Amino acid sequence: xxxxxxxxxxxxxxxxxxxxxxxxxxxxxxxxxxxxxxxxxxxxxxxxxxxxxxxxxxxxxxxxxxxxxxxxxxxxxxxxxxxxxxxxxxxxxxxxxxxxxxxxxxxxxxxxxxxxxxxxxxxxxxxxxxxxxxxxxxxxxxxxxxxxxxxxxxxxxxxxxx
Numbered sequence: 001x002x003x004x005x006x007x008x009x010x011x012x013x014x015x016x017x018x019x020x021x022x023x024x025x026x027x028x029x030x031x032x033x034x035x036x037x038x039x040x041x042x043x044x045x046x047x048x049x050x051x052x053x054x055x056x057x058x059x060x061x062x063x064x065x066x067x068x069x070x071x072x073x074x075x076x077x078x079x080x081x082x083x084x085x086x087x088x089x090x091x092x093x094x095x096x097x098x099x100x101x102x103x104x105x106x107x108x109x110x111x112x113x114x115x116x117x118x119x120x121x122x123x124x125x126x127x128x129x130x131x132x133x134x135x136x137x138x139x140x141x142x143x144x145x146x147x148x149x150x151x152x153x154x155x156x157x158x159x160x161x162x
Contacts, residue, residue, distance in 0.1 A: 001141045003048045005036035008154040010140040011048075017130045030139045034154040041066050044134065051138050060133045070129035077118050078109070092119060097126065 003009055010030040015023045025031060033039040035048060047059040063069050083098040092098070092114045098121070100107050109121040148155050 001143075002050045002052050003035055003138070003141055004050070006144045006149060007035040008140075008142050008144050008148060009033055009035055009048060009138065012137045012139060014135040015127075016133050016135075017127075022127065022130075022132070029156070032154045032156050034144055034148055034152065037152050039153060047136070048138075051141075053138055053141055055138045056136065058133060058135050060131065062131050063129050066132055067125040067128045067130070070124050074123040075112065076109075076121055076123055078121050079118050080114075083109075083111075083119060083121075 001007070010032045012025045012030050013023075014021060014026070035045065039045075040048075041061060043061055043065045044059050047057060051057065078100060080092060082100055083092060084101070085097065085099045086092060092111055094111055094113055096111045098109055098111060098119075100109050100121070107123065108125065109123055110126060111119045112122055113120040144154065
């Protein structure tokens with residue numbers, strides 16, 4: 001089966017900037033998405049069209065096609081109590097990533113400076129400003145269920161909890 005609108009696709013990826021590997025899904029569960037529902041960057045989703053299980057391909061995205069350019073003004077002081085994702089038994093330190101819930105949803109931030117009560121955080125996505133190359137391997141392709149189509153996203157095994 002080839003990937004087309006309303007296909008549910010599972011894939012593994014490796015993302016790099018130049019020769020530097022930034023992320024690798026190998027060894028973890030594959031990523032899953034509903035093709036045509038806007039769950040991936042547009043240029044990446046277009047690269048999946050007509051691919052099938054076992055296909056391997058590469059797609060390079062500019063910052064404009066992915067996480068955008070870095071915004072130097074995107075630094076904000078956030079109370080430590082609002083930072084999520086601290087491993088048990090550790091303290092927040094500069095360079096760590098945290099999740100912050102706001103009225104714009106969940107955002108990943110990078111801590112720049114940590115004080116006693118607040119942290120100066122970089123709100124840019126860690127991949128902002130980077131030209132990214134994704135090496136993709138299609139693991140599975142199937143038709144979306146009526147439930148997935150009504151929710152507008154793919155469901156991993158066990159459903160989504162709606």
